[in-house]
Amino acid sequence: ANDIYLDDVVEIFLDTNHDGQSFYQYLINSIGTYADDADGLGGIGRAWNSDIEIASVVADACWILEIAIPVATLGGAAVTPGDVWGFNVARVRTGNASEYAQWVPTYGRAERPDRFGFLLFE
Secondary structure, eight states, X not given: OOOXXXXXXXXXXXXXXXXXXOEEEEXXXXXXXXXXXXXXXXXXXTTOOOOOEEEEEEOSSOEEEEEEOOGGGSTTOOOOTTOEEEEEEXXXXXXXXXXXXXXXXXXXXXXXXXXXXXXXXX
């Protein structure tokens, strides 16, 4: 993973074992540069490499990301019907009008897997 300039970023959080304590984090900017982190998962931290695939498009008034996350890089996680993972998405924008938004508010620090929403696989 790369170090990225945090100007306009989407963050994705996955708590694959749904323990409310550990998670994988992806930070992706508008040109597809990313950083990743495995927090609380055996001390891997920033040394973890997610090998995600990213396609991005920057338009006049917006930008769009398409992201493929290989489940094989998620520490033995599997996707089977009925599985529930902790999940959250956030958007960070700095500049003339700084903004921060989360799909599920964690009321402070974003790295709170105990407050993530749920991703149910069917």
